[in-house]
Amino acid sequence: MKKLILTAAILGLTAGVAAAETVRMGTEGAYPPYNYIDDNGQVAGFERELGDKLCEMEGLTCTWVTNDWDSIIPNLLSGNYDTIIAGMSITEEREKSIDFTQAYYPPAASAYMSMDPNVDLKGGVVAAQTGTIQAAHVAESGATLAEYATLDDTIAAVKNGEADAVFADKDALVPFAGTDGMEFVGEDVPLGKGIGIGLRKSDTALKDKFDEAISKMKADGSLNTMIKKYFGEDALTFN
Template structure:
């Protein structure tokens, strides 16, 4: 995948120059708003969750103004490319396939284990019908294994498919499934999968300066421990 090939000093200088020319600029942050605890819509109708808090802090450190935009997952990359917003911050794993279309910042979380939720704790997933959200690393994983896959547009629909018997299990980020297991008999299976290369912000390939600004802000949160504190607060992934 493409990486920003700059030394630490050069990165800091580049980010500083970008900040100087973009002080107070409004950046539209695109997210799904349907993948708790990463991002969701709260009772007040506002985007909430780990990535809302993270994104606001990153914008503060980069001296930018955040404006949040909710977008369905299946069109989240096309609408970034077409200019409907400036970033994707939506629990998106960094993959080579996606990196051919857009650019990514450095990851702000390590890979989250992918887990299975089912109604039968002894289910053999290799011979089962597995639900996954379309255009995710989990859907690609199941397809590559040659297992029976049913894709759905939203995370909620994948869980509903298991509850109503349309699928035997759902494969998703464990942090998401932790919010639904224990309801209606759903249990986590012992088997997990290690997929993806961590989660990062997506940006248009033409927005190198903006990417450098967010890279510097993410690194500063890693360096002072605040990113680990936020990960622990929302329980979205392992810490750095």
């Protein structure tokens, strides 16, 4: 009898540990170099490498799930995945519904890009991705906000004349500079508290694990090395 009870306890513990160690990482897959889909149809980019490393450090088995940006928080809350690691800035508004780890990327500059060096950024039409802090900033700036589902759509809107400029994370806009006359215009705008991993407020143990791993990577310099790999030697890093 004792052996049966012990065996059942071990099996129950093993099952619980296995379940706890499987974490579904939610991302967009359309925001390079943070995250994108490679030629093999797999999630790639800075956040894929970082997420896999954090999971390895904490002994977690992580799988990757892609989701459209405009519903990425609702689908986290409904349980379709366990984290959001998708270039999501930490803001007070988002913190009302979800929790965040400490930042794994410093507060980054947002920037405007246009085909017209003399574009009116206050009175014109400015494209931004739906549900981003950049879209909220444009709406408050006096310009006419044109929202689109993806970053690529915002770029296309400027190139086809639907918008006068695009406003987005500067790092995400860099690959488009010099293409079809697209150039940075105006001044950079700092927004948000940095980029962190989003989690449900109830997942405190998982948050603690990721915070621990991020702290270790900051301390040994490996996080800064990874940032420079994807964003260049002049990228913002942690002191």
